[in-house]
Amino acid sequence: MSLLARAAALDAADPLAQFRDRFLPAPSVIAYLDGNSLGRPLAATARLMDDFVRGQWGDRLIRGWTDGWLEWPLTLGDRLGAVALGAAAGQTVVADSTTVLLYKLARAAVDARPGRRKVVLDTDNFPTDRYVLEGIAAERDLTLVWITTDPAGGITGEQVREVVDEDTALVLFSHVAYRSGWLADVPEINRIAHEAGALTMWDLCHSVGSVPVRLDDWGVDLAVGCSYKYLNGGPGAPAFAYLRRSLQDSLRQPIQGWMGHRASFEMGPGYEAATGIRALLSGTPPILAMVPLHANLDLLAEAGIEAVRAKSLLLTDFVLELADEWLAPLGVEVVSPRSAGRRGGHVTLRRPGFERLLEPLWDSGVIPDYRRPDGLRIGPAPLSTSFTEVHQGLSVVRDLAEKIQ
Structure with a gap:
């Protein structure tokens, strides 16, 4: 043949x-042949965008916030968790960019491990992951422990075992390496890091919507990812963050904005964090940019x-x-x-x-x-x-x- x-x-x-x-x-x-960088648009997305502009935005105007927009970061997060992340409700939020959410979660993670001075990462991870951690290390006087990974391969459990110890606060790797496509053994690396008392964080940008992910079953602590690759959310579509439920009371993200307040519209003095996953929000949600996710999650759920x-x-x-x-x-x-x-x-x-x-x-x-x-x-x-x-x-x-x- x-x-x-x-x-x-x-x-x-x-x-x-x-x-x-x-x-x-x-x-x-x-x-x-570039679906791993920017997904193609659905015909349903074009219809949804037009309906949203003419109807929900054009007709309802500011009333749309009380019609449900305020809850989209959480409801879409729950839907994404169920369809693509293996995450129970109340642990995923859609907001911001991958870079901003990486910063929020990584800063919260290292602050939740006071006295531990090391953060473990690899040399071939996506640049934004490395740059964000370099900035956090400078802010918090931390030491970055670099694992050298082959650009044709990726991170392994053996490499992680060699460097994590009682002084490690956080390890951060990509589930699928952006350059080689290497698929990391998340459960094994999580087990090794947790034995040392470290938190684990995973970048899911090149896996969500393409590779099955089971965040709850794998014992992942924190995760981030984008929605414009295999989820077809469009250029600059908002990212998502996962924070394991058992950590939500102890981790505090550093960008304190009005949408993460326990009562956003009281607009009173002083910041009081909301309970649960809502505390990861900061500013006004990017509602228009979230519209395509409704169609794309429907498609993925069907397939x-x-x-x-x-x-x-x-x-x-x-x-x-x-x-x-x-x-x-x-x-x-x-x-x-x-x-x-x-x-x-x-x-x-x-x-x-x-x-x-x-x-x-x-x-x-x-x-x-x-x-x-x-x-x-x-x-x-x-x-x-x-x-x-x-x-x-x-x-x-x-x-x-x-x-x-």
Whole structure:
């Protein structure tokens, strides 16, 4: 069977094929392979946005706050927790950006472990995670303990065991590494950190909506993630934060705003934190930016995260097959895990000079993205990407790689 025929057979057998038609068409694109960076918009999202502007905002105006907007950070958080995070109600909130929520939770975590001076992180984590912790370490006079991770791999339990001790306040890693797609063993790393008395925090940006997450079962303390990748929330869509219920009375986030007050509209002197997950709020919620999440969570709930993961693995297996057949002879190296148990939702291909490939690929209607050093990330989103689309996109990569040495 030819690779094209194989792609067609996989599409014919795909139980999620019907969902591709739910997304708005992109006439200039022949292969969108960047779902791990920015998801495609749903047709339902366009309708919801129009209805919201004309109806809830346009007609109800300020009355919309008492119609339910004030509760959206919590109700959407609970829905996200149930559909994608394995989190019981009352532990997830939608608000702010990933960076801001990282700061809130990490500062609260280190302050909740007074006397402990170390924070453990890895050298290849996403820049915002590293930058935020560098700033907190400077503020609180903490020591950062860096674990060197291979850009083609990711963090392991053995590495964590070597550095955590009774002086460790917090460990922070990504569930899926942004560069390689390495899928970390969250329960094992949590167990190791907890044995030392440290809190654990996870960045879920590259896993939520693609890889099953079970925050409650895994014993996660804190987590953050964005909603514009596999959740298709749109550019700059709000992030989410998870705070385990048993920690909500003892952790205090540092950005004290009126929405996190126990009685926001009393507007009195002095700050008194709200109880529960609401205390993670600070300013006015980004209501307009939350609208797409309603449609996207409906879609994910209908498809089911386990089915999404099953197709994701088939898609990335097919990427590996095409890379081995077409690109390896051209000097292209796969720098992502080949084992399904350790691979997230994307595959990174590497060859010196690959940065020169991105612009002609985009001009050709094939949209991956590029990460230094020399990495082309292929991130097919299971609900919007076909196997034939992956075949078409990788064939253009092959043709351009032959020309651009």
